[in-house]
Amino acid sequence: MANPYNTVHTHKPTPHANGASCLDRLFVKQPVEHLASGQSLFFEGDDAKHVFQVVEGTLRVFRIISGGRRVITGFLDAGDIVGVSLRGRYLYSAEAITPSVVKRLARRQFDAAVASDEGLRPVIFARVCDEMAAAQDQMVLLSSKSAEERLCTFLVKYLRRNTVPGCTIIELPMTRLDIADYLGLTIETVSRTVTKLANKGILGFENPGLRHTIRIERPGMLAQLTGDGDDHEDLPGDLLALREPRRH
Amino acid sequence: MANPYNTVHTHKPTPHANGASCLDRLFVKQPVEHLASGQSLFFEGDDAKHVFQVVEGTLRVFRIISGGRRVITGFLDAGDIVGVSLRGRYLYSAEAITPSVVKRLARRQFDAAVASDEGLRPVIFARVCDEMAAAQDQMVLLSSKSAEERLCTFLVKYLRRNTVPGCTIIELPMTRLDIADYLGLTIETVSRTVTKLANKGILGFENPGLRHTIRIERPGMLAQLTGDGDDHEDLPGDLLALREPRRH
DNA sequence: CGTTTACTTGAATTTCCTCAAGGACGGTGG
DNA sequence: CCACCGTCCTTGAGGAAATTCAAGTAAACG
Numbered sequence: 001m002a003n004p005y006n007t008v009h010t011h012k013p014t015p016h017a018n019g020a021s022c023l024d025r026l027f028v029k030q031p032v033e034h035l036a037s038g039q040s041l042f043f044e045g046d047d048a049k050h051v052f053q054v055v056e057g058t059l060r061v062f063r064i065i066s067g068g069r070r071v072i073t074g075f076l077d078a079g080d081i082v083g084v085s086l087r088g089r090y091l092y093s094a095e096a097i098t099p100s101v102v103k104r105l106a107r108r109q110f111d112a113a114v115a116s117d118e119g120l121r122p123v124i125f126a127r128v129c130d131e132m133a134a135a136q137d138q139m140v141l142l143s144s145k146s147a148e149e150r151l152c153t154f155l156v157k158y159l160r161r162n163t164v165p166g167c168t169i170i171e172l173p174m175t176r177l178d179i180a181d182y183l184g185l186t187i188e189t190v191s192r193t194v195t196k197l198a199n200k201g202i203l204g205f206e207n208p209g210l211r212h213t214i215r216i217e218r219p220g221m222l223a224q225l226t227g228d229g230d231d232h233e234d235l236p237g238d239l240l241a242l243r244e245p246r247r248h
Numbered sequence: 249m250a251n252p253y254n255t256v257h258t259h260k261p262t263p264h265a266n267g268a269s270c271l272d273r274l275f276v277k278q279p280v281e282h283l284a285s286g287q288s289l290f291f292e293g294d295d296a297k298h299v300f301q302v303v304e305g306t307l308r309v310f311r312i313i314s315g316g317r318r319v320i321t322g323f324l325d326a327g328d329i330v331g332v333s334l335r336g337r338y339l340y341s342a343e344a345i346t347p348s349v350v351k352r353l354a355r356r357q358f359d360a361a362v363a364s365d366e367g368l369r370p371v372i373f374a375r376v377c378d379e380m381a382a383a384q385d386q387m388v389l390l391s392s393k394s395a396e397e398r399l400c401t402f403l404v405k406y407l408r409r410n411t412v413p414g415c416t417i418i419e420l421p422m423t424r425l426d427i428a429d430y431l432g433l434t435i436e437t438v439s440r441t442v443t444k445l446a447n448k449g450i451l452g453f454e455n456p457g458l459r460h461t462i463r464i465e466r467p468g469m470l471a472q473l474t475g476d477g478d479d480h481e482d483l484p485g486d487l488l489a490l491r492e493p494r495r496h
Numbered sequence: 497c498g499t500t501t502a503c504t505t506g507a508a509t510t511t512c513c514t515c516a517a518g519g520a521c522g523g524t525g526g
Numbered sequence: 527c528c529a530c531c532g533t534c535c536t537t538g539a540g541g542a543a544a545t546t547c548a549a550g551t552a553a554a555c556g
Contacts, residue, residue: 063388065388065392065475065477066475066476067475067477069392071387071388071391073387073388085376085380086377086380086381087377091380092384115366121363126335128333128376128380129333129335131380132334132339132376132379132380132383133334135380135383135387136311136321136340139319139321139387139390140311140313140319140321142387143319143390143429143431143432144313144317144319144432146511146512147511147512175533175534175535176534176535176536177534177535183391184390184391184392185512185513186512186513186514187534187535187536188513188514188536188537189511189512189513191535191536191537192512192537194535195536209520210520210521211534211535211536227313227314227315228313228314229313229314394543394544395543395544423503424502424504425502425503433545434544434545434546435502435503435504436505436544436545436546437543437545438503439502439504439505440505440544442504443504443505457551457552458553459502459503459504
């Protein structure tokens, strides 16, 4: 039951620097609630009576589909808001990966605040846009990236989002199974791909045997392997056509 | 260059019945613009200066990723709005599949209307929520459905969305390649899967050789093959655990 | 009527999954 | 302190699904 990986997140910057204080105003008076590892915040299909703000910890957002398979559509970290862009019922379940702290606000109050507060609307809107953009990126990842590209994309985004720039230590709060369900792979494939990247010298482990803490040895190489073509966008046109062909 | 499949959409119901008139008010005074097949409405990365309403026709919304691969994230039909949930720049390109008619509204005007019109906000919000829900469904499809399940899901949704209830004729405006890029498959796999469904007697072709017009012979069977478990959601709990295992 | 585009079909290959086993760590209880 | 257990992770062998490569057919267009 107890999660053996109740990692402490050092290196974590304040996410969502813009407008965060504006959002915090909404939740500042709400009491904090504590969630143990594995504890559910809400279930898919529940009446969407509340909007939540994550104060601390990491949660997974997922759906269970017919064969009992789980699809994780995202992870939530400190500063994230969940429950905004839906009507009536939650489209997914949310549960704590690490011991977490959240605040809640009744949807009625939330809607009222958004309706009355001119300054709040653009902040909320920006969040919804980010969510939409993330969903688009995920669709691209799932429809056309290889296992290695998926994992590299995940690590690069995690590095950017959850550590200070320049930091190359990633302390993953989620299990390999979480990552697999997020990337549309199996746990074995995730494991093998991590090993492969380690063998290539792109990443390593802080503590042999403790494979949740990853050190990125070659961040540039990792970025190249995401398949996003972030690199060399300034190539001359005739070279662009000669890019490596992409399997599917 | 010219699209040989400038199909006429018979059987098409009015989509988005709720609040459509409310949205139409925004665009009613705007002049119509015509797009030929294959013509672009805007490109990924363009300044998002306008919001568009599709009046007639079908468009594809897509991104080009590094290896030259194209990922279609959605199709737009009459009544759809595009360009709402983004900031600054379009996240994707949009181009006409069939000859299409659209109206445009400057973002400034759009934003002003949303800010001032209390009644408009929930309608817009509902659209964004639908978009988000569709993105979630697509992530589920891409991360854990087989080729057959993907195609069946596509056909069922298309049937529900673009024909009157009970109608079993689907006139697909998009090519097999469009479908492949939407479902995260290759054109060959789509083709093979269509053939397989035809051999099973689940669907047939109105005109031999003209394979864009599909007749669904067994709608119930098609729905079962989507892998959504829409069926038997009322099973007793102990049976739920015994559902057929799902490959991945 | 020839060319182009869209689609289909087959064979070989590849990637990832499935199944199976084993190892490492943390917690528990003797 | 140590043996035991459960969970998480890794690794290997074999298999299945979808991709790639390669023709080949059919309809649409000029």
